[in-house]
Amino acid sequence: MTADRRDPATVLKEDLDGYVRFLESERLVAVGDGERDAALLRAGRLREKAGEIEKATLLVGLLGGTGVGKSSLMNALAGSDIASASHRRPHTEDVLIYRYEGTPVPPSLPLSGVPFREFVHKAAPAGQILLCDLPDFDSVREEHREKVLRFLEHLDVLFWVTSPEKYGDGRFYDFLRLAGRARENFYFVLNKGDLFFQGEPSGDGYGRMGRALEQFRGHLEKAGIADPVVYVLSAGEILAEKTASPWNRFSDFRKRVFEERSLKEVREIKAANLYAEMGALREVLDRERSVLERLERRLGGYLEGLPSKRTSWREEFETSLAAALGNREWRDMLRERIPARRLLVGPGYGIASAVEEWERLRRGGRSAGERRDSAWFREIGRAFEFHAGRVRREWKAVALRENLPLEEAGFPGAAAPGAEEGNAVGDFVLAALERIRPPGAFLFRSFQVLLYGIVLAAFLAALAGGGLPPLPPQGGLAEWLRVPGILIASFFSPRGLAALGSLMVVYGILGWRSYIRAGKVVYGMVSSWSGRIGDEIVSLSESRVDASIGEMEEFRKNLSRRAGILREFRDRDK
Amino acid sequence: MMTPETIFGKLQQKFNENPDLSDKVKAVYQFVLTGDGGGQWWVDLLSKPGMVGKGEKTGANCVITMASEDFVGLATKEANAVKLFMSGKLKIGGDLSAAMKIQNVL
Incomplete structure (x- = not known):
């Protein structure tokens, strides 16, 4: 203050105005409401006194x-x-x-x-x-x-x-x-x-x-x-x-x-006394500055050390996410979204439907579904929450250990429990699942139709070898009416039954092979979708971590701004 | 409608019902209220129970001057003493720490 050649009363008033502005507008870290009010009253009183310094x-x-x-x-x-x-x-x-x-x-x-x-x-x-x-x-x-x-x-x-x-x-x-x-x-x-x-x-x-x-x-x-x-x-x-x-x-x-x-000497004497009276106010603001600086320094140090941690955090997350995505319920649920029967026709379709129904019954008649209480949902949620909230959680733990007043300083979500990311990932996964569409599998299905058609033709040819009347019938209406009877007689003749049995066996084998083939296709698609959703979850989680770090950077800037104002007060006082 | 007169009346009742309030404050206040319904009142919290009276009292260690309208706002918690003080609408003569304590009593 002594370095300032201006009128001491003016300097004092300016200093006090600055103190008041800070006390009124800023969130205080180291000063309670009562102490803030007391400091404001004291500042107001000193301002009045500074106005009387001319006496x-x-x-x-x-x-x-x-x-x-x-x-x-x-x-x-x-x-x-x-x-x-x-x-x-x-x-x-x-x-x-x-x-x-x-x-x-x-x-x-x-x-x-x-x-x-x-x-x-x-x-x-x-x-x-x-x-x-x-x-x-x-x-x-x-x-x-x-x-x-x-x-x-x-x-x-x-x-x-x-x-x-x-x-x-x-x-x-x-x-x-x-x-x-x-x-x-x-x-x-x-x-x-x-x-x-x-x-x-x-x-x-x-x-x-x-x-x-x-x-x-x-x-x-x-x-x-x-x-x-x-x-x-x-x-x-x-x-x-x-x-x-x-x-x-x-x-x-x-x-x-x-x-x-x-008058000048009197003013200087009075100004010196007022300045001494401001000691209590300065003490309050110095305490505030010191806590803000400590907080800023510690947060700065923490943020600097983050890049080296993030790589290993991500790897840990990917491992735990892979475990969660390997969960049987998760894969069942994906398979339900890409049913094998949608790739099949004829006997294959029947086999796939029967197997899927059997699996459903095995689960107690419940759909694998996308239930929030399912194990996969919980596991993915846990892994996501752990990773996305890790930076904030760790920083809060550092602050708690070192007794840094985060909540008072206005750190966003300082008072929230550790799981502030909640089940945000759940909604994201459910939305991703909605994008899954079973493939049309036109060629595969066409191939099956062709195969079944050839077998059917062969079956009919076998029947023909048994003396079927010429088709279409050459006679009148009476001849037409005989055809179903002849066909039924041919089917249930020993030859017909043998041919029908062969057809069933061949259809069964072909259906099963198609089902196995479709199962492989579905397995590949489930893996592909699971991997894609996993990548999206990692990306979402990383963006959450980035957002948290961004918030922490903003918070640090805010601390720095507040501490800067207080450092300016201190330097003026020097 | 609340007036300083009614507020001081209620304050006296409050002191009678809670004689120990004086222990927390231990000061004598002089209120100088201007405008409609204004006047001077004193609040003696050195005695137990606290006493309220109209007029001037010697030996007050805190003189609070404000508009009666603001006083009503303060008593009904619609106004804040520190804000009134900082905006110059409330003047405090004497002991500031005593002034801080009266807020709790009001």
């Missing part, structure tokens, strides 16, 4: 624990012009505010919940400053501490006061850490500096002061205050109207408190 009034606070001489410091600092000895804190938890008569208390102060008492003075040079003497932080009740901390949000510059006896008190640093203000607006006062010069040996006052100062700075640095500004002073010396000792930096301290700051 020249500065709220300067003095904070410290009990017994650090804060009251005497306040009296020495304010002097009779501003404060007087009669200004006593009526309750330990009150804030005392010293303000110039023309400078009102900001309207938001009463809402902090901390009771305060105002003292109006007429010292115009200090008119820019509202001096706030805060209650001793170690004397306030626990529930009041929060209110005091909230009051700190109104302060622009904070002077943290301690003393040689109390600078080691851990509570001081704990409180310091909680103050959500810019660290560059913190100043530190080591009051009662005269105590360093009261110990033994008396000549080692500077040594004691130097060691204490070094320790104090060390504690402050540990509390996150890099290069702190520390004033060692003695307010008591000033109040006693003694000449200030050379080490007593009260005068510098007083100047720092009351220095007249330009």
